[in-house]
Amino acid sequence: MVASISFSVASPQGSRKLSVSYERAGAGEPLLLLHGIGHHWQAWEPVMGILAAGRDVIAVDLPGFGASPPLPPGVPYDLSTVGAVLGGFCEALGIDRPHVAGNSLGGLLALELGRGRLVRSVTALSPAGFWSEAERRYAFSTLRAMRTGARALSPALIDSLSRTAAGRMALTGTIYARPGRRSPDAVAAETLALRGATGFHQTLAAGGAVLFRDDVPDVPVTIGWGTRDRLLLRRQGIRAKHIIPGARLVRLPGCGHVPMNDNPGLVARVLLDGSS
Template identity: 40%
Template sequence: MKSTIAYSHLPGPGEPVALVHGIGHRRQAWGEVPQLLNDRGYDVYAVDLPGHGTSPTPTRPDGYSMRSTAEQLERLFASLGLDRPHVVGNSLGGAVALELAHTGAVRTATVFSPAGFFPVHHLPNIAANLLMMKFGSYLPEAVHRRLAGQAWFRRAAFRSLYTHPETVTVEAAVDDTLNLRRSKGFWPHFVRATVMRFTKDVQVPTTVAWGDTDRLLLPSEAHTARTRLPGATHVTLPDCGHCPQHDHPELVVDVIIASINRAAPTSDANTAGQRPGG
């Protein structure tokens, strides 16, 4: 069955890296990260999850479960000729990346504030933040553009995602909001999120990174991730929110490359991943 997942590609001479965004988002959510990775030599793919961005909704037998979403990504990788790429995921995309790490379908997994580790009493916070953004997205586009031009509004509207939401550009704020409005995959994943628990093991080198000011999936959930994934590398990201790729893209790239290098033979320096001139 052919993959219908939409993606962007920055060709590079090094190993392939696939970037997977979170619920209601789109591949552009990675901001500067794809270009920064490509500048370091990597072959970079950023995908739109099914029912998000420009990817259509899945049709049977595909669906929105973590297993099905992971299988759809595996088919995309196969169609692109990618043999076990490195995968990077944020939030919902982090849960998908961990599913791929569980089956060994990828070489490494680097996940930022992955879903699947929150206790039940955190659900009201998660639901309130996601629903506020979702229902707010239905305001007329002209209203969004007018409000997004105000730094105070960007701080209020995106505070659950970023530590510094006022630095989001007006165009990105509007486009992200309209994308959230159109994302047919939002509601199926929102419903599944109430019972999502990642309790599996991982078969490949895995890094779990958490922003210390995450207001959506709270930093305390990182302790649960440490307990359930004792073999993974766990990292705290200072001055970063739920989507650290916006707050500190260079730090995110450094964490990704460190994770990738843990899978590389120590005696063979990987040229992809060196800084230019390094």
């Protein structure tokens, strides 16, 4: 059941209150799921049922995305601040050092939590932050184009496009290798989520100078990369392995940038292995 929780975080202006929406299901060791920029917690729906059979799964809408309100004025969307927000979220739920899995921006945030030893394990699927400058510019320009396109379409047109295979390809072909497998309702909902994401520009601006350069010692790390990732090219996974030499690097054959929909069984297995 989707829920919302409020809590306070430190900021340059002092303690500030904010709210975060999340979906929670299952029982077992806690597993926190973090989506990418412009997406919402429903990115994880294809694997939620499998994961919930053995884990207490908490899929969160990051601040300014999905149903979560934006951060309070003056609170930055940088890596350390959003990492602290997620720490406060876990504390508010009474979760001590969960396992964490993230995709894209969520993968970068998962690694940040691992670097701070706030989690038991990290699984990062196509995490941001391992790009060259040219690769970062390409990814950011692609994301801006996706956002501009979503905002140019009316909700009625988005719904209409989502009803055809060609329309689903046009709306989500950048992030899925197999967009035809995504349901029309899910494609429409995630396009609307991108269209209305209040934290999009601030998050993208904060990511302009981000490079993940530190090892993540004492925390098991799995890095998965889709062989058909068109947004963050898979060679970035090799860089990630060099920076985090103890990480397990997993190839996700036939998967795109958001692999949970392209091969739910494989991705769920990778997440369960990484959090075991």
